[in-house]
Amino acid sequence: MARQRNNSINIRSVAQLAGVSIATVSRVINSPESVSEELRERVKEAIEKLGYRPNQIARSLRTGSTKIVGFIIPDITNPAFLLMVKGAEDYLKRKGYMFMVCGTDHNIEEETKLLKTLLSQSVEGIIVTCSGGRNSSFAKVVQNSGVKMVFMDRRYEDIDLPYVGVDNTAGVEKITDFLVKTGHKSFVYLSGERNTSSAKERLRGFMKSMKKHGVEDYQVLYGRFTFESGYELTKKLKKIPDAVVGGNDLVALGAIEALNEMGYHVPDDVSVVGFDDMFYSKYSKPALTTVRQPIYEMGYTAGKVLWQLLSGKNVKKRVTILQTDIVVRETVKERETPDRGFTEKVEVVS
Amino acid sequence: MARQRNNSINIRSVAQLAGVSIATVSRVINSPESVSEELRERVKEAIEKLGYRPNQIARSLRTGSTKIVGFIIPDITNPAFLLMVKGAEDYLKRKGYMFMVCGTDHNIEEETKLLKTLLSQSVEGIIVTCSGGRNSSFAKVVQNSGVKMVFMDRRYEDIDLPYVGVDNTAGVEKITDFLVKTGHKSFVYLSGERNTSSAKERLRGFMKSMKKHGVEDYQVLYGRFTFESGYELTKKLKKIPDAVVGGNDLVALGAIEALNEMGYHVPDDVSVVGFDDMFYSKYSKPALTTVRQPIYEMGYTAGKVLWQLLSGKNVKKRVTILQTDIVVRETVKERETPDRGFTEKVEVVS
């Protein structure tokens, strides 16, 4: 016996009302120029009258193209990640895509689970900002999925996929150089999650600067990319350095809070810098000196790269690295260098 | 001639490998207890071997249930909205749902467009935070859609749908009462987008407090819910009041920035309060006194209500209003009331 036919309006209702076949209705929708003026009008009228909207599910099943791209990011609540997402969306929505964005809560098991879920939803492409430093099960799923993917901001180095990121190393190196140049002699670096690619790259920039200038009075502390982490790490400091370099703005802001509570003034007693230039950093008191990342552009570019993949083009540039600027505000103060006046002089002469 | 069969693994490949019918494979997946031990094992093995994952699209088409709920929010980049979304997701994902979240950029035309798009994606439910104060085309689409919907945080009053929100009026009234009680005599209220339901409700709370205490020295200024708006409105002030009430935290923070630049000290010269208790407010300098909204809970509750709708239950409570707390930090200072000492005394006596 026939199952009860769903009473909602479908292509058949339209066809019936217009007195044509469903094929014609479909054509009116997808390639109107291929059907005669008269029928086209009749069908359009019927569509209007019934308020018919094609069922995307059926369409997807038939064509094999869902026009959906998924995002996997560590935290759906973090504005920085969402600004990237927005960048990618802004590019891709003009190509007719819809989006599913999923947060892993920094949990790599959840990450693979989400990947699987997205795959069975038949998304056409996925943009991923990794939640950890390595994720072997993730790699396995990716390999035999055949879906188009792009890494954004963070990547798993053992998975060969296009990557759009930011020159973390150069960014931190630049701002650390700036601190050295302005007379700071002792440093503390407050790292975020140590296994993420961005944390590693940023730390590398710091180390490069230290080495380059022959600075030995520095210390590296590991924590997370949060305000609280910056706060706690700083509180534990035995000796206060000339400058604190935060793994990101949140960490830097946490450090400032702690320093204030410990009775130090920023920037008079200590300089502090961050990384990100997040929304609030320019309004903090004192306003944070930091490294500006082109976050939105990064997402936009990732969207573009994914689209190239989706439209079958060969992506020549597998890796796109965007550059950073340093933005000088109020948390760095030029230090006197009384005890090194001599060295300074020599350098000038040589 | 037969179209080329899609070479990706489907239920048929599994059936073939296991030597059973596709019906059996489907049963192994959906109700394993209904198939014999032996076949079940064979099928599971085949699934594992091929890495088969059921095609959700096909499943949705057949069952008419996509297990997707959509969100429409004004700004995908605003952490407050996303915290609500997270709340709802946390509730609904345990019920097996996936999510599509869409931002309108505060544009009501985009809002109806997104609604239509979500509908043709056959989402089962939609949670909406309105972008404007009214949206007639939105209403029209909602009426004959049959999809389950819930308003979250903001609503269109002419559309009868379940609503989960916060007692904006009581919140602002409470904090304004607090200002009056601590001796403030003159007020400025900085409103956000004046047509949104939350802006209206908050303003009402302010007015109630003014009226209740017979205060006449107040002024209401309209702008937007942004830092910049608070800043600009404040800059235009001819006369500085005892207290500034911001339509939200951003506005309040903008006002503080402007006041500082104009040479006034917060809270010594002026008190400032906000609404939201957003992430950064406790770290601002001075830390903002504000109204805490249970944002996450609001989303969680909206998710719960939507689920009741989805599972066919009758929702008895069409409107759920969550209460706010006021959180006292550093931006309010008790004022002397030299010229009213007398009244004060009378009150105590009476």
Added chain:
DNA sequence: TAGCCGGTTGCAAACGTTTTCAAGAACGTT
């Protein structure tokens, strides 16, 4: 007039599932 061609149209298959129905097997009861 026969043949051909381009433009419109409809029929029916296919996309990958779920689910109804009926058939068969195994078993116990009379």
Added chain:
DNA sequence: AACGTTCTTGAAAACGTTTGCAACCGGCTA
């Protein structure tokens, strides 16, 4: 031995589209 019951299983229909193919209709050429 006949029958009923319960449990497993497979065949086939259906979900709402898109699209290859064939049919038809005019008009044109030979």
